[in-house]
Amino acid sequence: MGKTTAEKIIADHSEAQELNAGDIVLANVDLLMANDVSGPMAVNTFKEINADRVFDHKKIVLIGDHFVPGKDIKSAEQVKVIRDFAREFKLLYFENEGIEHALLPEKGLVLPGQLIAGADSHTVTYGALGAMAFGIGATDMAAAMLTGWVWLKVPETMRIILKGSLSTWVSGKDIILYVINKIGVDGAVYRAIEFTGEGVDSLSMESRFTMANMTVEAGAKTVFFEVDSRAKNYIAERTSKQYRAYSSDSDAYFCETLEINLEDIDLQVAVPHQPSNGKNVREVAGVALDQVVIGSCTNGWLEDLRIAAGILEGKRVKQNLRLIIIPATRNIYKQALQEGLLNIFIDAGAVISPPTCGPCLGGYMGILAKGEKALATTNRNFVGRMGHKESEVYLAGPAVAAASAIKGSIIHPEEVVN
Amino acid sequence: MIIEGRVWKYGDDVDTDVIIPARFLTTSDPEELKVHCMEDLDYSFSSEVKPGDIIVAGKNFGCGSSREHAPIAIKASGISCIIARSFARIFFRNAVNIGLPVLQVEETVSINKGDLLMVDIARGIIDNKNNGESYRTAPLPQFINDIFQCSGLINYVANQKK
Numbered sequence: 001m002g003k004t005t006a007e008k009i010i011a012d013h014s015e016a017q018e019l020n021a022g023d024i025v026l027a028n029v030d031l032l033m034a035n036d037v038s039g040p041m042a043v044n045t046f047k048e049i050n051a052d053r054v055f056d057h058k059k060i061v062l063i064g065d066h067f068v069p070g071k072d073i074k075s076a077e078q079v080k081v082i083r084d085f086a087r088e089f090k091l092l093y094f095e096n097e098g099i100e101h102a103l104l105p106e107k108g109l110v111l112p113g114q115l116i117a118g119a120d121s122h123t124v125t126y127g128a129l130g131a132m133a134f135g136i137g138a139t140d141m142a143a144a145m146l147t148g149w150v151w152l153k154v155p156e157t158m159r160i161i162l163k164g165s166l167s168t169w170v171s172g173k174d175i176i177l178y179v180i181n182k183i184g185v186d187g188a189v190y191r192a193i194e195f196t197g198e199g200v201d202s203l204s205m206e207s208r209f210t211m212a213n214m215t216v217e218a219g220a221k222t223v224f225f226e227v228d229s230r231a232k233n234y235i236a237e238r239t240s241k242q243y244r245a246y247s248s249d250s251d252a253y254f255c256e257t258l259e260i261n262l263e264d265i266d267l268q269v270a271v272p273h274q275p276s277n278g279k280n281v282r283e284v285a286g287v288a289l290d291q292v293v294i295g296s297c298t299n300g301w302l303e304d305l306r307i308a309a310g311i312l313e314g315k316r317v318k319q320n321l322r323l324i325i326i327p328a329t330r331n332i333y334k335q336a337l338q339e340g341l342l343n344i345f346i347d348a349g350a351v352i353s354p355p356t357c358g359p360c361l362g363g364y365m366g367i368l369a370k371g372e373k374a375l376a377t378t379n380r381n382f383v384g385r386m387g388h389k390e391s392e393v394y395l396a397g398p399a400v401a402a403a404s405a406i407k408g409s410i411i412h413p414e415e416v417v418n
Numbered sequence: 419m420i421i422e423g424r425v426w427k428y429g430d431d432v433d434t435d436v437i438i439p440a441r442f443l444t445t446s447d448p449e450e451l452k453v454h455c456m457e458d459l460d461y462s463f464s465s466e467v468k469p470g471d472i473i474v475a476g477k478n479f480g481c482g483s484s485r486e487h488a489p490i491a492i493k494a495s496g497i498s499c500i501i502a503r504s505f506a507r508i509f510f511r512n513a514v515n516i517g518l519p520v521l522q523v524e525e526t527v528s529i530n531k532g533d534l535l536m537v538d539i540a541r542g543i544i545d546n547k548n549n550g551e552s553y554r555t556a557p558l559p560q561f562i563n564d565i566f567q568c569s570g571l572i573n574y575v576a577n578q579k580k
């Protein structure tokens with residue numbers, strides 16, 4: 001019987017000749033990543049066992065992005081732990097350069113066929129480039145920094161076949177909210193998801209990153225997009241490193257196959273407090289908002305900023321609504337500046353934050369007070385995610401976010417633009 | 419290992435943001451984390467939880483972020499094991515890695531808050547002293563049992579190094 005992408009990649013990274021879903025193996029990693037939340041804990045654990053070397057300093061990346069620039073004394077000390085550790089062991093280290101899941105692909109550090117373990121659940125994002133990437137914890141990270149391996153259960157694979165092409169305004173965020181709504185927040189637990197079908201061709205890299213990013217909201221262990229010419233071009237613009245792209249055999253076993261016609265998908269909004277609460281934007285139109293956030297590793301890409309700027313150009317944000325815009329990396333920030341997008345945002349009355357996770361996890365730069373409602377292009381709308389436990393977060397893509405900021409309540413963009 | 423403890427009962431999809439909200443992630447000190455454990459879901463938890471108590475929940479326990487602060491906060495609170503219909507995968511591996519037993523059981527609906535449970539981790543048998551019922555868990559894979567034997571992954575790795 002044929003093999004899935006996940007089975008092949010894991011087999012090639014372990015001592016096993018052949019693997020099947022359900023097997024537990026030790027797999028060698030090509031890249032390890034941790035941030036200023038997971039990293040300090042990993043460093044402490046690493047030091048507890050008096051480890052004095054890492055398995056390969058060129059394969060470990062530490063990133064300060066959640067609470068940088070230093071939010072308060074405590075977080076400043078956490079960031080210092082990973083900064084000092086990176087220096088001590090000569091690891092790759094980035095701070096203030098961007099949010100990890102946008103930054104690593106941009107730096108050419110993510111390649112198809114790689115096995116990437118990141119101490120952050122949204123590590124799955126790199127599946128947009130055909131890497132087998134998955135989230136681990138801090139203890140995993142500590143052990144892997146020393147040994148170069150992580151323990152893994154080989155996942156079953158579910159296939160999602162995309163047909164047709166996207167309607168106006170609709171982007172990757174709407175597709176993934178639609179999918180999560182269909183399969184539920186545990187619809188892909190312990191599974192790999194493969195997105196295939198002719199519908200994938202029309203998706204920009206940004207849309208693919210957004211979709212891959214949120215598969216973890218359905219519990220997925222990892223996700224794969226096929227490495228087509230668009231993905232190859234994206235990589236070629238950033239690195240000349242060689243790689244091997246994998247794909248599933250046609251007779252591989254898939255535990256579930258779902259067909260989705262992209263034409264059926266309209267703009268989505270996930271209402272509190274689960275990412276699976278996706279609804280057609282027209283069903284929730286009118287909900288009054290106190291804050292709109294455009295950013296995060298989900299939708300802080302240049303394409304998202306362009307879409308938002310297209311709607312905000314020449315318009316003003318509703319009085320008393322806070323619009324916060326956060327380019328996901330320094331590079332995206334700079335390009336947005338050069339293209340004049342930032343001027344549009346400033347003229348519209350937005351606040352522009354340096355690249356950071358900030359309000360996405362209720363860290364800083366836009367915390368919600370009791371009873372407030374926000375619409376965000378982020379990935380989680382759990383209770384208390386963005387501030388007070390009695391505040392509420394609605395999730396949507398950049399078009400709905402920008403339009404709703406102008407209107408002051410949730411609205412379909414066509415009603416603002418025309 | 420036999421555990422005896424009282425039940426704290428929760429529903430489906432308990433996420434890591436309610437187990438330990440991100441506003442407290444500026445520390446990784448278990449003693450600080452435990453003070454805020456579960457506070458957005460159940461304010462009474464951190465002040466009333468007793469050493470040995472057991473959390474019982476529905477499906478997809480621990481969904482959300484990869485923060486190991488979540489199982490650490492629970493373990494530091496004195497919770498001796500978590501029983502759920504299913505676990506989110508990163509939470510499951512984090513709990514295993516820090517040596518906090520996590521057991522998957524179908525019949526969690528018939529367990530109530532305050533019930534007294536006797537849990538035989540190695541044999542995967544749970545006795546409910548309140549209603550006389552007994553539940554079985556799926557057997558743990560050998561590798562995971564080995565990690566529990568070493569009280570966590572880092573000790574397992576450290577032992578191998580020697």
Ligand code: SF4
Binds near residue numbers: 066101296379
């Ligand atoms: S932007 Fe949000 S989801 Fe992405 S890494 Fe940062 S905190 Fe996590």
